[in-house]
Amino acid sequence: MSDLFSSALSRRTFLSGALAVGAGATLAACSSSGSGGSASSSPSAATSSAAGAATGTINALFMKQAGYSEDHVRAMTTAFQAANPGATVNLEFVPYEALHDKIVAASAAGTYDLVLVDVIWPAEFATKGLVTDITDRIPSTWSNDVLAGALDSGLYQGKYYAVPWLLDTKYFFANKDMLTKAGVDPASLGTWDGVTAAAQSIKTKLGMKYPLIWSWPQSESVICDWAVLTASMGGKLFDDNGQPAFTAGGALQALEFMRKTIVDGITNPSSTQSAEDDVRKVISAGDAAMGLNWTYMYAAANDPKQSKVANQITISPVPSGGSGQISVNGSMAMAITSGAQNPDAAWAFAEYLSSEKLQEQYVTDSLPIWKASYDNPDVVKSAPDVVAAAKVQLGQMVNRPQVANYNAVSAKLQEAVQKALIGDLPVQQALDNANTEVQKLLTA
Amino acid sequence: MHRVRWWVYVIAAVVIFIALAPIVWLAIASVTPSAALLEKPLHFFPAQIDLSRWRAIFTQGQNSPAGAFRIAMLNSLIIAFGTVVISLLVGIPGAYAFSRLRFRGRRTALMSFLATYMVPTIALVIPLYLIMANLHLLNTRIGLIIVYSSFVTPFVLWSLSNYMDGVPRELDEAATIDGAGRLRILWSVLLPLTRPGIFAAILFATLLCWDEFLYALIFTSTTASKTIPVAVAEFSGKFSTDFGLVAAGGVLAALPPVFIALAFQRYLVAGLVSGAVKG
Amino acid sequence: MTEATVEVATKPRRARREGRTAFFLLVPAVVVVLGVVGWPLVTTVLNSFRRVESALPKAPKPFVGLHNYAYILSDSDFWNAVRNTLYFTFFNTGLELILGVGLGVLMFQPMRGRWLLRVAVILPWALPTVVNAAMWRYYMNADYGPLNAFLVQTGLRQDYYSFLGSGTSAMNSVILVDVWKNTSLVAFFVLAGLQVIPKELYESAEIDGAGALRRFWSITLPLLRPVLAVVLVLRTIEAFKVFDVIYVMTRGGPASSTTSLALYAYKTAFSDQLFGIGSAISLVIVLFCLSLSLFYIRALGGSMGPEQS
Incomplete structure (x- = not known):
């Protein structure tokens, strides 16, 4: 009995010792980085x-x-x-x-x-x-x-x-000169409603054909943007049990929003074939005023060598759709x-x-x-x-669905979202179809 | 032959425009500043010349995508050359057998060769990776030469045996009567007559290697072994592409096959047979 | 009489002797080809009857019979890919063949400055597919594409056109891009094939009063048949396996309207790591190519035609 007890105790001390060593090592790492010496x-x-x-x-x-x-x-x-x-x-x-x-x-x-x-x-x-x-x-x-x-x-x-x-993560980029000319208050871009209103005024006041450009091609990129909008509208693509949740709520609302901006003529219809770099290029050419993109765009779009609107592009956390300024990881x-x-x-x-x-x-x-x-x-x-933007945004990121066969699931979603965006199918129907396909994949 | 009519020249001019214009503009794009490439309306001849991509390709270190392109050109040339030599060495005798010899299962054999050419790369790439890894052939030019020979050879067999079929049999049969052995006939009668076909095959085989992407992408990841298509793919980052750099690479990549074709064009088009048949 | 008997008697012996020569002449080619693709091919066939969901050797690979084939046949994505691939193959090969024959004949003409034409024709072919696709993807861009700029500035179009925006247009664009590059191949083979047509045939036809078109139909085309068989089969196989150009230009979009069988196989095998199903798709591609090729060969003859004896 006592033997047993002592052996248990010794094991415990050993463990705590090991923990201490581990903590010490981590501390050492921190202090050495804190001293911030040369490389x-x-x-x-x-x-x-x-x-x-x-x-x-x-x-x-x-x-x-x-x-x-x-x-x-x-x-x-x-x-x-x-x-x-x-x-x-x-x-x-x-x-x-x-x-x-x-x-x-x-x-x-x-x-x-x-x-x-x-x-x-x-x-x-x-x-x-x-x-x-x-x-x-x-x-x-x-x-x-x-x-x-x-x-x-x-x-x-x-x-x-x-x-x-x-x-x-994705940030929101805007051309501040265009906003000023159209009389848009940059503070209004904190919400998606503010963004669509701004796009309408830029369209009418500056005569710009399509103030918004997105990366919505048939690839992972379109899921990224949909995930951003879904999260900011309080929805989820998949629920916590890994089941599809994209046919209703924020996800449905997000896709309807995406489609509506195309129908309203504020989103460039070529978005359905544009990759992230096309978003960067179109905004850099001064042919669009606002868009979502990854961090790299900030430097590129403000570089006079690559951009016609250098030093006009601002970076900020993504707008909120009512449930916070949440972006995608x-x-x-x-x-x-x-x-x-x-x-x-x-x-x-x-x-x-x-x-x-x-x-x-x-x-x-x-x-x-x-x-x-x-x-x-x-x-x-x-x-x-x-x-400054990263400090806010990196704390508020959502992951894309963590399901085992994500690539296959994503491929079905991409196709459905594209069909809805192009107008081949009504939004709800496209998502319902995708749901059937995705259910098949999850049970297979 | 006849005098060529004026409208034939017009057609030729249109063809030359359609074929050349996109490539000429590719060359222009390679010296156009990135910002000017996005202009609307586009100026087809830029106001400013930007040589930075060409400088990058010729002067940057091998660890940069632009610098690696130089090595990739050399790799592609060596791999194409090695593949073409191997495929011709084994393909010409085989093509002769298919065209001139009678044996059982001839058609099945030829069709089987062709069938291996039909299997998509995607199906073979993973089992092949394992084999290449075990034989330490990953990241080597030799490895790619071996793999490429496997799909260039069926093509050489197939196209050359068909081409030899077009060469009248009376010519080599006459030589048989003269007492020449098979190899002698193949070497001194059939090969000279097949020359245009062989050079067309060389050109095509070279370009097959020049073009191949998926095998090279998966089997090579060191600068010392990557080929042109892989090097060009590396001009694109996860999100960004400098089209000017792709353009410069594209122009450079298109040059060697053109030189090869020019060097061979004498053989490709020499009217050999018209004289020979008469004899 | 006696001559005929001798021929009949020697025929089998001669065939046997030629069979042995053929064997030795073909062994090197067999080694070069099967030495590389033999085992992977066997693996592919076996995997198409198994459930393989990881590339790891220790992963379980239960035998599932024809399940993988049943799965793809019931998958609407598969049929979509079949439709797209057939459409691509038909128009791609058809256009290349028609334009290629014309171009080959054109290059054959004894024109002044013929070398310029030949260099111009070879250049698109020399451009690696990956570059070609990236180039046209850029040229056709709906927002800043130079092709759009060209069409608008020359007054051929009012507005920038979204080449890759809708399904039909995207597919046709991809086909044209591939035709632009690969017609040269057909043209050069035709040019090589024209070299072996005896000039005497044309001369005598001309004496008989046959016009240029008539000579083309009754001399050039029939004598080009072996060469046409080669390029047709070759281009059909390549077109049926189309991957790179679509992967770079559209990724199979918009809304899967340009997803080819090879792209579908790639997504299944690599992205989804369903290797069993991916193998089955690949073999279906082989079956399609094989039947199309046999059909052409029957129709056009050449080495694969009826046994010569």
Whole structure:
């Protein structure tokens, strides 16, 4: 009896000891980042970046032009290797278009240890067994220190499958000169009703044919915008039990709103074939006054080399449809594959790349996942307008439905939404049809 | 032959315009500032010239998408050359067999070759990936040469055997009577007569390799092995594309096949047979 | 009499001897082709009868008989893709063939500056499909596309046109883009085929008083048949497998009106990771191509025609 008790006790002390060590390591990481020294190889950061120095070979798959440039990722990697002399990192970079298919094709061969994943893939990859559950590796402090939306990028059914890294969401962009000329108060753009009213006045007063442009082609982009509008109108595409909820409420209202802006002649009908970059281009050409887009548009649309309306474009959180200024999570995260030869080292590398210090050092490439960074004067200084909008928006993001066969579900939704937008089918009927198809997919 | 009528020249001019105009403007777009590309009304000849994309392609480091394009051009050339050589080496004897020899299952065999060409890349790419990984052929040019040869060869077999069918049999049968062996006939009688067909096949095979996208996308991800289509795909980020850079890449990518065609055009169109049949 | 008997007697022996030569001549090609696609092909056939939902080797792959085929046959998306693909193949190949023959004959004319024509014709073909599709996607853009600018500035249209905006228009645009690039292929094969037509035939036809059109119908076209069989089969296969140009230009939209069978197979196999069903779709594509090819070959002859003996 006493033996039993003592053994239990000893186990408990051991556990608490381990916890203390873990906490110490995390603290060390924080303090070293707080001191904010020069970039690379401070040895204390090295030991703290993992339970021990990482060793072995890590094969990692990254994305070309992924916020962080290839040269910067290579520089970060060199720093990591200097701090972990036992580790070798092989980097491969592919375009976003190839990323998903490459991960799938490589899964059987176990080519990669660490892969960059889009926020919509963890559910699929987890159910197919391509990536591993890293819930136990994630430090408990992250739930406080990391932006909730960022951390949720890797979440599926209560478990974490990815380390957040590239944070992105959609913002509302407007041409302030056009607003002024049309006599629109920028403060009125906090709601979608205000936006449609503004579009009407720009159309009549400036004679602009279509003041609004969106990215509503048959691809994931149209789901992103629909998700933004749905959330801001208090709806959900799927309920908390993973069942379709898009045939009524906010989702229905959102799609009706989208269609109505086309019928009313304030949305450019070419939106149904426009990608995000077309939105950027049309607004940059001065052919539209307002639109939703990802962070990258702010710099591009205000760059005189690429834009005819440079320094006229403002960035702000998305308008509210009555239920808040909620946008969509468009982040990317790093996942450890199930075929990884060296999962511990892969984790150490991922943790290093997403560390506060490193993300703040390369803040001009991508915004950090860390809450504290948004009060860091150096970060704010890097892009004051973006950081101001981001501070609000990154705290209010919704994820797209986290269902296992999301790609198939999304394809059905894209088709239905397009049919409604083009006017092939009434909104309700298009969504009802999609519901039937999606139900089939979920039960299959 | 006859004098060519004036209206034939008119048709030729229209054809040249339709074929060339989009590419000429592609070249113009590659030196047009990004902002000017969005103008409405568009100025087809920009007021300002912007050479930044060309400078990027020729001077940037290999880690940048523009710099990687240089290496991709070289990779594509090597891969196309290797593939064409292999496919011709194994394809010409095979085509001869299909065209000139009588054996059981000839039609089935030829159709089977053709059938492998009909299978969509999508079906083969994942099992092939596993094989390539096990043989350490991922991210290598040799790997792509081997894969490309597998779909260029059926095409060479098929098109050349058909072309040889068009060459009158009397010619090589006459040589048989003269006592020449099969290989000699193939080499010294049939091959010269098939030359236009072979060069058409070379051109087509080169362009098949030049064009191929999905295999290259999945099987290569290092600068040292990526091909042109993959390099061009990398000009697009997750959301943004600089069309000027795509345009510059496109113009460069179109040049080598044109040089090949020009170099071979003498063979492609030499009127060989008209003289030979008379003999 | 005696001669005939000798021929009959030697025929089987000769066939056997030629069979052996053919075998040795074909082995290298078989190795090059089957060495690469053999095993993947077997996997595809097997997977089409299994439920395969993960690329991992250890994932379960239960045998499901014809279930995958039954699934696609009952899927409205499949039939939509079949319709789109047939439409694409028919108009794409048809246009390319008609224009290609015309272009081949044109390039054959002894014109001055013929090289310029040939270079011009080869350029679209030399442009990689990915670039070609990206280029036209940009040219046809409804808001800033240069093609629209051209049409409006030359007065051919009043307003910018949304080429990729509606189903029919998007499909036709994709077809035209592919025709613009691939007609050159047909033209060059026709040009090569014209080289082997003896000039004497034309000369004697002319003496008989046949006009240019008549000569084209009764000499050129029949003698081009083997070449036409090659390009027709080739282009049909390529058109039936169409993927890149649609993927880049429309992603199968708007509202799935340009989704081809290959794109449908890609979405099923890669995006949804339903490899069993994806394999079944791929084999259906092969079946379609095979029957179309056999039909053409029957009609046009060539190496695949009736056994020559």
